[in-house]
Amino acid sequence: MERAPTPAAALAAARALPKVVLHEHLDGALRIGTLLELLRERGIAAPAADEAAMASWLDGNAHAGSLERFLEGFALTVAAMATPAALARVAREAAEDALADGAVLAEFRIAPLLFEPFGLPADDAVQALLDGLAQCPALPSGLIVCAMRHLPPGETVRAARLALRFAGRSPGGPAGPRVVAFDLAGAERGHPPAEHAEALALVRHAGLPMTLHAGEADAAERVLEAAQHGARRIGHGVALAQALADPARQHVVDEVRALGLHLEVCPTSNVHTGAAPSIARHPIVSLWRAGVSLSVHTDNPLFSRTSMSAEMAALLEHTLLVPADLLAMTRQAAMASFLGNAAREAALRRIDAAIELLAAPAGNGARRPSRRLSPTAAASAAASSKATPAR
Numbered sequence: 001m002e003r004a005p006t007p008a009a010a011l012a013a014a015r016a017l018p019k020v021v022l023h024e025h026l027d028g029a030l031r032i033g034t035l036l037e038l039l040r041e042r043g044i045a046a047p048a049a050d051e052a053a054m055a056s057w058l059d060g061n062a063h064a065g066s067l068e069r070f071l072e073g074f075a076l077t078v079a080a081m082a083t084p085a086a087l088a089r090v091a092r093e094a095a096e097d098a099l100a101d102g103a104v105l106a107e108f109r110i111a112p113l114l115f116e117p118f119g120l121p122a123d124d125a126v127q128a129l130l131d132g133l134a135q136c137p138a139l140p141s142g143l144i145v146c147a148m149r150h151l152p153p154g155e156t157v158r159a160a161r162l163a164l165r166f167a168g169r170s171p172g173g174p175a176g177p178r179v180v181a182f183d184l185a186g187a188e189r190g191h192p193p194a195e196h197a198e199a200l201a202l203v204r205h206a207g208l209p210m211t212l213h214a215g216e217a218d219a220a221e222r223v224l225e226a227a228q229h230g231a232r233r234i235g236h237g238v239a240l241a242q243a244l245a246d247p248a249r250q251h252v253v254d255e256v257r258a259l260g261l262h263l264e265v266c267p268t269s270n271v272h273t274g275a276a277p278s279i280a281r282h283p284i285v286s287l288w289r290a291g292v293s294l295s296v297h298t299d300n301p302l303f304s305r306t307s308m309s310a311e312m313a314a315l316l317e318h319t320l321l322v323p324a325d326l327l328a329m330t331r332q333a334a335m336a337s338f339l340g341n342a343a344r345e346a347a348l349r350r351i352d353a354a355i356e357l358l359a360a361p362a363g364n365g366a367r368r369p370s371r372r373l374s375p376t377a378a379a380s381a382a383a384s385s386k387a388t389p390a391r
């Protein structure tokens with residue numbers, strides 16, 4: 001068995017892979033320098049004076065081991081971002097950073113109603129974010145509107161109506177960024193999807209896709225509940241590993257597979273919020289081995305001090321996953337994207353080219369015939385590769 005790659009080799013391998021961003025919160029994705037500048041511009045006291053001190057403050061918050069504590073950082077970023085110009089800048093920079101990190105397609109998310117207490121109407125917030133994404137035309141992107149699940153259900157209905165108002169609108173023409181889906185974010189435990197059934201029914205009946213945070217801080221069964229309310233993708237879903245390990249609850253994982261749900265897994269975030277013990281013991285490996293459709297994401301790059309490449313590198317370094325697994329996951333992510341067919345097909349072509357390159361024997365310049373992997377075949381190919389790990 002080969003040894004695990006060094007951190008530098010893992011990062012180099014991860015950087016070379018194409019990425020599909022499905023789960024990244026814009027209010028958790030600011031550059032540190034931008035956050036400091038925006039706080040200064042708005043006359044808000046920063047918890048640290050410079051980028052290095054701010055990085056340590058963020059590290060301290062990240063390692064508190066609690067979702068609630070983790071969410072506190074958002075109060076700061078939301079206050080800093082509460083102008084149309086700041087929102088457009090943050091969205092543009094997030095898209096540029098994702099593109100520089102190898103993204104071929106990206107969906108970013110945020111809860112626009114959070115800006116209302118700062119005097120910024122939610123419609124203006126969404127328009128500014130779409131304008132910002134449109135300023136990075138090289139990356140096909142879209143916006144997911146979140147509602148905060150701890151707020152009263154009426155607020156979620158307002159967020160749903162906001163999402164529906166923007167679902168067909170794009171500042172960059174038919175192919176430009178638009179609102180592509182709806183999500184419930186925030187503290188999961190104690191706030192199941194059923195609490196927001198009215199809003200979710202509105203979204204479902206209008207045909208706007210849904211991805212819901214579920215099975216992060218609460219039980220595996222919440223994932224199926226989210227699906228019953230219309231979710232086609234699940235934010236996190238890592239609690240499914242508990243059902244996988246319990247013969248009496250394996251039907252939950254069977255149903256997730258049968259429904260074709262796709263999990264947006266955010267390994268480092270899960271460690272920081274206590275949803276997973278470590279990267280080495282993260283449930284992504286057992287869920288992948290079980291043939292669940294899933295992919296790797298950042299959640300909040302600012303708060304978790306991470307990136308798509310850093311997430312993938314950590315998995316290559318600390319688990320049995322190999323680049324072929326990550327590419328197969330990325331392919332599933334592209335298939336599960338809510339962007340239009342053209343963007344999805346273009347992303348799939350880039351990913352398939354990378355799969356073909358990886359499958360080619362090294363050294364002799366000859367390539368094997370292209371092996372296009374369907375999502376199911378990708379999962380089973382990856383699952384079978386686990387029987388004889390590559391290292």
Ligand SMILES: [Zn+2]
Pocket residue numbers: 023025185213235299
């Ligand atoms: Zn999230």
